[in-house]
Amino acid sequence: MSVGPGAVLAAYGALSLACLVLYGWDKRQARRNGRRVPERTLHGLALAGGFVGAWLGMRVFRHKTQKPGFALVVALALVLHAAGWAWWWLE
Numbered sequence: 001m002s003v004g005p006g007a008v009l010a011a012y013g014a015l016s017l018a019c020l021v022l023y024g025w026d027k028r029q030a031r032r033n034g035r036r037v038p039e040r041t042l043h044g045l046a047l048a049g050g051f052v053g054a055w056l057g058m059r060v061f062r063h064k065t066q067k068p069g070f071a072l073v074v075a076l077a078l079v080l081h082a083a084g085w086a087w088w089w090l091e
Helices: 005-032 039-060 068-090
Strands: none
Touching (some): 005 039, 039 068
């Protein structure tokens, strides 16, 4: 069974939206001293394909911008996905 480009874009969009929402939630919880979203969850969603939402979440909510590791993981996720798509496209 083949997955069409629309389904792939929808998956990237859903992961990015989830990541953006979680960054906003985590920022809110940080301000209220509430229960936080685990860093591995934020990293995992970015690596799974939500890197656009992670980047937007960092910018829009000004969240996790003082932690270089977060920007590095988002950049790494983008590079890994781009490399994967390039490899698939050239096959």
